[in-house]
Amino acid sequence: MKSGQVTIKDIARELNISVSTVSRALANNPLVKPATKKAVTELAEKLNYQPNFTALSLRNNTTKTLGVILPQVVHEFFANVLRGIEDVAYSKGYSVIICNTHESFEREVIDAKTLMNGRVDGVLACVSKETHEFKHFQEFKNRSIPLVFFDCVVDDIDTDKVIIDDYDAAFSAVDHLLKTGRKNIAYVGGPEGLLISKKRFEGYKDAIEAQGLKVNDLIITHNNAGKFEDGQHSIKDIMNRTQIFDGLFAATDMLALGAIKELKASGFNVPQDISVCGFSNWKISEIYEPSLTTIDQPGYDMGEISAKMLFSQIEHKNNENYQPETRVLKTSLIIRESSNV
Amino acid sequence: MKSGQVTIKDIARELNISVSTVSRALANNPLVKPATKKAVTELAEKLNYQPNFTALSLRNNTTKTLGVILPQVVHEFFANVLRGIEDVAYSKGYSVIICNTHESFEREVIDAKTLMNGRVDGVLACVSKETHEFKHFQEFKNRSIPLVFFDCVVDDIDTDKVIIDDYDAAFSAVDHLLKTGRKNIAYVGGPEGLLISKKRFEGYKDAIEAQGLKVNDLIITHNNAGKFEDGQHSIKDIMNRTQIFDGLFAATDMLALGAIKELKASGFNVPQDISVCGFSNWKISEIYEPSLTTIDQPGYDMGEISAKMLFSQIEHKNNENYQPETRVLKTSLIIRESSNV
DNA sequence: ACAATTTGTGAAAACGTTTGCAATTTCCTT
DNA sequence: AAGGAAATTGCAAACGTTTTCACAAATTGT
Numbered sequence: 001m002k003s004g005q006v007t008i009k010d011i012a013r014e015l016n017i018s019v020s021t022v023s024r025a026l027a028n029n030p031l032v033k034p035a036t037k038k039a040v041t042e043l044a045e046k047l048n049y050q051p052n053f054t055a056l057s058l059r060n061n062t063t064k065t066l067g068v069i070l071p072q073v074v075h076e077f078f079a080n081v082l083r084g085i086e087d088v089a090y091s092k093g094y095s096v097i098i099c100n101t102h103e104s105f106e107r108e109v110i111d112a113k114t115l116m117n118g119r120v121d122g123v124l125a126c127v128s129k130e131t132h133e134f135k136h137f138q139e140f141k142n143r144s145i146p147l148v149f150f151d152c153v154v155d156d157i158d159t160d161k162v163i164i165d166d167y168d169a170a171f172s173a174v175d176h177l178l179k180t181g182r183k184n185i186a187y188v189g190g191p192e193g194l195l196i197s198k199k200r201f202e203g204y205k206d207a208i209e210a211q212g213l214k215v216n217d218l219i220i221t222h223n224n225a226g227k228f229e230d231g232q233h234s235i236k237d238i239m240n241r242t243q244i245f246d247g248l249f250a251a252t253d254m255l256a257l258g259a260i261k262e263l264k265a266s267g268f269n270v271p272q273d274i275s276v277c278g279f280s281n282w283k284i285s286e287i288y289e290p291s292l293t294t295i296d297q298p299g300y301d302m303g304e305i306s307a308k309m310l311f312s313q314i315e316h317k318n319n320e321n322y323q324p325e326t327r328v329l330k331t332s333l334i335i336r337e338s339s340n341v
Numbered sequence: 342m343k344s345g346q347v348t349i350k351d352i353a354r355e356l357n358i359s360v361s362t363v364s365r366a367l368a369n370n371p372l373v374k375p376a377t378k379k380a381v382t383e384l385a386e387k388l389n390y391q392p393n394f395t396a397l398s399l400r401n402n403t404t405k406t407l408g409v410i411l412p413q414v415v416h417e418f419f420a421n422v423l424r425g426i427e428d429v430a431y432s433k434g435y436s437v438i439i440c441n442t443h444e445s446f447e448r449e450v451i452d453a454k455t456l457m458n459g460r461v462d463g464v465l466a467c468v469s470k471e472t473h474e475f476k477h478f479q480e481f482k483n484r485s486i487p488l489v490f491f492d493c494v495v496d497d498i499d500t501d502k503v504i505i506d507d508y509d510a511a512f513s514a515v516d517h518l519l520k521t522g523r524k525n526i527a528y529v530g531g532p533e534g535l536l537i538s539k540k541r542f543e544g545y546k547d548a549i550e551a552q553g554l555k556v557n558d559l560i561i562t563h564n565n566a567g568k569f570e571d572g573q574h575s576i577k578d579i580m581n582r583t584q585i586f587d588g589l590f591a592a593t594d595m596l597a598l599g600a601i602k603e604l605k606a607s608g609f610n611v612p613q614d615i616s617v618c619g620f621s622n623w624k625i626s627e628i629y630e631p632s633l634t635t636i637d638q639p640g641y642d643m644g645e646i647s648a649k650m651l652f653s654q655i656e657h658k659n660n661e662n663y664q665p666e667t668r669v670l671k672t673s674l675i676i677r678e679s680s681n682v
Numbered sequence: 683a684c685a686a687t688t689t690g691t692g693a694a695a696a697c698g699t700t701t702g703c704a705a706t707t708t709c710c711t712t
Numbered sequence: 713a714a715g716g717a718a719a720t721t722g723c724a725a726a727c728g729t730t731t732t733c734a735c736a737a738a739t740t741g742t
Binding site: 051053057075079086096117118119142143228257261 | 438
């Protein structure tokens with residue numbers, strides 16, 4: 001006997017009945033005689049029988065597993081999204097395979113392939129910042145594997161999507177800074193290729209122009225990532241060009257904090273000299289001194305909604321007239337010390 | 342035809358050969374005629390054939406999947422552990438299922454059951470702080486499913502373990518504070534039930550006594566979690582009892598930062614009045630002002646070593662004389678502003 | 683007491699793959 | 713051209729389950 005796994009056959013042999021009867025008994029099928037049922041369930045209990053997951057998957061053509069592809073996991077926003085996804089999945093008896101691409105295109109392609117061979121019933125994906133080509137995702141559609149994008153989505157692929165209203169969020173953040181009397185708001189952005197970066201940048205520009213002011217390229221920077229160090233470099237760059245700015249909007253909290261660090265190092269006070277707003281509402285933005293004004297993103301909701309949409313695809317897999325949908329979630333501005341002037 | 346999945350049968354039918362030949366051709370078996378092989382591989386390519394994962398698992402009695410059970414994912418240390426695990430797993434063609442228990446015992450039991458039915462080839466686990474009963478883990482051993490514990494381990498279960506030398510780390514942290522001339526070091530700890538908490542606390546006490554000083558219960562607190570707010574509460578509690586202390590060792594960085602916040606609020610300066618040391622070396626400890634002295638834990642190494650041990654179990658599953666082993670990893674003290682006196 | 687139900691059970695196929703064995707074809711050798 | 717070896721290929725079983733269909737046994741109605 002290998003691997004100690006108790007199977008339905010073992011039970012059948014032991015009780016001198018057929019596997020079919022055991023299967024039915026365990027499924028509580030009314031066809032089987034109560035006495036037999038009792039014998040089977042008791043023996044199953046005693047032997048600690050667990051139905052073999054792989055066999056079930058093969059038989060039922062369903063793996064009760066969802067795949068999630070995302071670029072980072074040490075990330076409070078994604079962690080909240082994951083919680084939302086997991087809660088929905090667990091409530092339906094599903095497990096979740098998490099594929100962490102570490103923002104690598106290559107890894108993303110590998111992960112996509114891994115999930116494409118019938119290992120999961122559906123996939124939730126957030127594309128990495130390196131990704132500019134989407135064949136690997138298109139393949140999910142070709143194989144009609146249910147797919148939902150969240151946060152960083154692929155415009156060209158026709159499927160359900162759940163996104164944050166990044167434009168609106170950025171607009172309201174910059175608008176807030178302007179309403180407190182600031183006139184020259186600098187911008188410290190993330191990867192330019194990313195759709196969410198573009199949206200945030202547009203929101204920034206439009207908020208300024210909405211006040212009849214002009215956008216000033218001298219106080220605008222973009223970065224390949226959204227890390228603390230990038231925020232520091234951005235401020236150095238801007239300072240080399242001009243020191244005329246009194247507000248700053250950063251596309252992530254980490255960029256904002258890096259910027260603040262550098263501003264302090266250059267002798268500026270936040271918020272007295274320069275007021276600052278970040279994006280994401282990570283825990284650190286509440287702890288830091290000065291605490292950071294920022295945009296709160298509904299991560300949990302995003303996960304929950306994405307997962308529900310995915311299940312809706314899974315459950316209506318054969319429905320011809322299913323129409324992909326894009327849900328846009330609202331954010332909220334959290335005002336703290338860094339913009340409290 | 343359902344679900345569009347191309348199977349080996351489709352290829353066989355199309356080419357008018359048997360499935361066995363197709364299977365062999367795809368496996369590049371030398372038995373099959375080059376011409377046939379060519380025809381098969383070309384058609385497979387054209388139809389974008391991918392071997393069905395579930396069928397393979399059933400056939401080979403191996404899922405090429407590892408399960409990881411851990412209590413949190415928004416946690417830099419665990420995230421590093423995960424990276425280490427993933428890197429080893431990927432290099433062997435394995436995927437990783439991550440089960441996030443959210444520090445809930447109930448969830449941990451469910452997750453363990455989920456992984457117990459042949460869904461994974463082995464399990465890496467870090468127990469939640471709520472867990473005081475271990476039947477669900479013992480069951481892995483009963484079924485001889487390879488199991489490795491990391492970080493928060495279960496003493497009673499005889500299997501491979503990888504841990505941090507928490508005692509040693511705490512000792513060296515407190516020793517460092519004492520060597521800078523501080524005499525009364527407060528302790529702000531995490532969940533008392535957790536083995537790692539106990540070890541850190543012991544290291545703290547022994548370091549004090551090693552200097553011929555006495556441990557003072559008035560300046561010791563324990564918390565149910567290791568969060569920022571717990572650190573704040575701890576300082577309030579201590580302050581209500583006494584204000585006589587000039588150093589502080591906290592069992593996590595977040596506890597340390599919460600403590601610092603509260604100390605500042607009470608008019609103390611860090612490090613001038615009270616020097617502080619945390620534990621874990623999260624990014625925030627480098628960013629915060631004052632930057633935080635802390636213990637760096639080799640998270641990536643822990644993941645890598647754990648995964649390697651697990652694979653060693655998997656590969657020697659039938660080896661009678663396999664002896665479980667416990668690896669203890671060294672940490673390093675990172676001295677920053679918060680203890681720079 | 684015999685047919686007609688009802689009730690309970692088993693055999694076999696199916697999910698997609700690999701592989702030992704047997705069967706067939708092809709190619710040499712004489 | 714026949715015989716045999718070598719090269720290809722196919723059949724069937726197996727992995728653990730569910731489920732359709734058929735059949736046996738027990739019960740009911742007359």
